[in-house]
Amino acid sequence: MSDAQLEARHLSRHFVVRTGHGLVRPKKVVRAVDDVSLSLHARRVTAVVGESGSGKSVLARMLARIVTPTSGELVLDGVTIPPNTPRSLAYTSEVQLVLQDPFASINPVHAIRHSLERPLAIHGTPKAEIEERASAALARVSLEPPERYLSRYPHELSGGQLQRVSIARALCVNPKVLLADEPISMLDVSVRLGVLNLLRGLCDNEQLAILYITHDIASARYIADETIVMYAGQVVERSEGTALIDAPSHPYTQLLISSVPDPSDPLRQAPEIEDRTGQGQFPTEGCRFAPRCPHAMEVCRTTAPPLIEVASGHESRCWLYEDVAKVAITTRGQGGTISTT
Amino acid sequence: MTKEAMTPDETTTENDTVLEIEDFSVDYGWGDSAVRAVNNVTLSVRRSRVLGVAGESGSGKSTLVYAVTRLLRSPGVIAGGRARLTFDDPSSGDAKRRTVDLLAASASELRSIRWSQVSIVLQSALNALNPVLRIGHEFDEVLKTHRREMTKAQRRARAAELLELVGLNEDRLARFPHELSGGQRQRIMIALALALDPQLVIMDEPTTALDVVTQREIVNELAQLRARFGFSMIFITHDLSLLVELADDIAVMYAGNVVEWAPASDLYNTPRHPYTLGLLNSSPPLSGERRELVGIAGSPPDLSQPLSGCSFHARCPFAMERCASEVPVLRELDESGRKVACWLHETPATVPGALRRRVPAVAVEDPSSESTKEVAS
Secondary structure, three states: OOOOOEEEEEEEEEEEEEOOOOOOOOEEEEEEEEEEEEEEOOOEEEEEEOOOOOOHHHHHHHHOOOOOOOEEEEEEOOEEOOOOOOOOHHHHOOEEEEOOOHHHHOOOOOOHHHHHHHHHHHOOOOHHHHHHHHHHHHHHOOOOOHHHHHOOOHHHOOHHHHHHHHHHHHHOOOOOEEEEEOOOOOOOHHHHHHHHHHHHHHHHHOOOEEEEEEOOHHHHHHHOOEEEEEEOOEEEEEEEOOHHHHOOOOHHHHHHHHHOOOOOOOOOOOOOOOOOOOOOOOOOOOOOOHHHOOOOOHHHHHOOOOOEEEEOOEEEOOHHHOOHHHEEEOOHHHOOOEEEO | OOOHHHOOOHHHHOOOEEEEEEEEEEEEOOHHHOEEEEEEEEEEEEOOOEEEEEOOOOOOHHHHHHHHOOOOOOOEEEEEEEEEEEEEOHHHOOOOEEEEEOOOOOHHHHHHHEOOOEEEEOOOHHHHOOOOOOHHHHHHHHHHHHOOOOOHHHHHHHHHHHHHHOOOOHHHHHOOHHHOOHHHHHHHHHHHHOOOOOOEEEEEOOOOOOOHHHHHHHHHHHHHHHHHHOOEEEEEEOOHHHHHHHOOEEEEEEOOEEEEEEEHHHHHHOOOOHHHHHHHHHOOOOOOOOOOOOOOOOOOOOOOOOOOOOOOOOOOOOOOHHHHOOOOOOEEOOOOOOEEOOHHHOOHHHOOHHHOOOOOOOOOOOHHHOOHHHHHO
16 A cells, blocks of 8 residues: 555544533533544545544544644655644645535635636646636536536536535645545435545546545445544544444444444344433543443443454454454344344 | 323224325416426325425425425415315314315414424424523423413423423423534424324424434334324435335425325335436445445436426436426326326336336346437337
8 A cells, every 4th residue: 555645643632611601610621533543545535434523524624734633743745744833835735625515615706717716826826727727627527518617606506516616626736635524415315426426536546535524324335445433533443445334343333334224124123222311421531432332341431442453454442342352243234233252 | 281182093093194285386486487396296194104205405395395384485385286184173072084275274273283283393403493492481382372271380291291202301491402412402393393292293304414323213213102192294304215214105206296106115126217216326325235326417407497398307317208398297107006207107118127126126227227219219
């Protein structure tokens, strides 16, 4: 495998919030992202799956250097980015972000031309080349002929077309890394696959490294070369390919997968639903998933588990795998549960 | 309301309709600038059953239910059709069925029907709950208006009982909406909708904004509540695979038209309309081999531009010449009363293999692999 285009090492972001009422409100630290490491490689799609509040968007924003990490470092093309320096043009020309809602992320009062040409001008493209490169970017996302789209306004385009414009805008400065934060969740079901196939094609044909953030685990399975599941700011499971979807080891991943409506699998067991009265409050000690976990043990409530290798290229943050030999892992087909033998 | 009133109705096993919608059309705007958002829709909801309405944004699914329940605001105009609600009239004593023409009903008649017979759960629970009122106030207001005989203590007890039904603690009554999670707010909306024991509950994308785990919890809870109280339900969503699990019948809408209406499992296993097939192929599966899917080419039509022929023909891989000029009507196929609006089914020769399947099969053929010419000949 080639060297990483962009690497995140032990990235954390903590937010301080005030809780309660009155004049003296105690401070509370929300660990939105806690010690996440990942690397993005050319020609690979890395999918990050998690529910809202799992920290996946904060992670993307840190990788785009919009949010400053509390700790940890970013390594772009082998060079460590000095912390506490402003985001540079050199960085944004390599790493670009595509946002979730194309209706909100493209300026509605300007024609598409403006949205594409502005980043080019900012990045110092000679005036003579700007129009040509904007057209080329539209062609790369299959909006052809480009002339037809350049003079259109956002309200004249459908959601799928707008999201393609949004991707074209990110591509026009020729970045090496594309961070896509829920790029299909606001789109109509029938056009989602088109955008996913476009991302896959860009990755394969143009050597892009793509981070694909989603809450839809089925779409991650469709596109990913590496899959990461986040829960409460931490990576709870990661695997090469989609091994963690086909054979989930972490109880949270199992819950996530069994919750997806899948009529093609009628024999699937209904998921075990735990009481969620403490929802939104993650324990400060031990495993963050322990209060909802059907397999929680004593150690889970006191000590936070590390990422443990459960198979080649497949890690899980769960004490159940501390001694893999002692544990019989039964996969989804047999009910999606773990039994300690 | 007392506990006895909440036991399931004896008559719920009867196979009759609660809501009947016929040739229903809705426009936005007037005269030349009118946009047809719902076009000649005929649907019915059977007693104690779930009708799922699937469609993309702009397909008219929400407009349809708002118009039918007379909640549609200007510039929405009901351009034609009939909508009848049949319910057990509590005021007539001997549980006699009463039918009300919803489009002819007076304001006071509608007022007596709304919430007590038909209630709606809206998509965004954060916007549907008043942010400056405590949750308890919302319950109190409903019960005060519709159940005047109840005392304050009774109302409070009923509110607590309703919260318990949806798995929430009574202490939530004193909370404000912003203190609750999305799933809890949506549960409160469901509890509110059930407050007066309605016979029909309309759910407009109740789980779209929620995480998949929370969605699963709410769907499971709805199933339990329905088993207990036997209300009918219209469930609107863009997620067809969720409907297959939840609904008895599914109507698929596209550009204001119902293009297919069939029992849920039939629709899933043997789709008959190319759009239904395309929708089913648009969701990557969670199991099985990983391979490239095609989805549906193009994007949904702009309804403000005049459409000719079938609204789907521009994106349809099987489109024939006649599809571009003649509008197909929803008509019954030979088997099991399922309905489809598609010219391909006019003669057996034109039905492509992908829309002819009989046995339940998980593998789905790629519609783009068959050329249009072959299909048309």
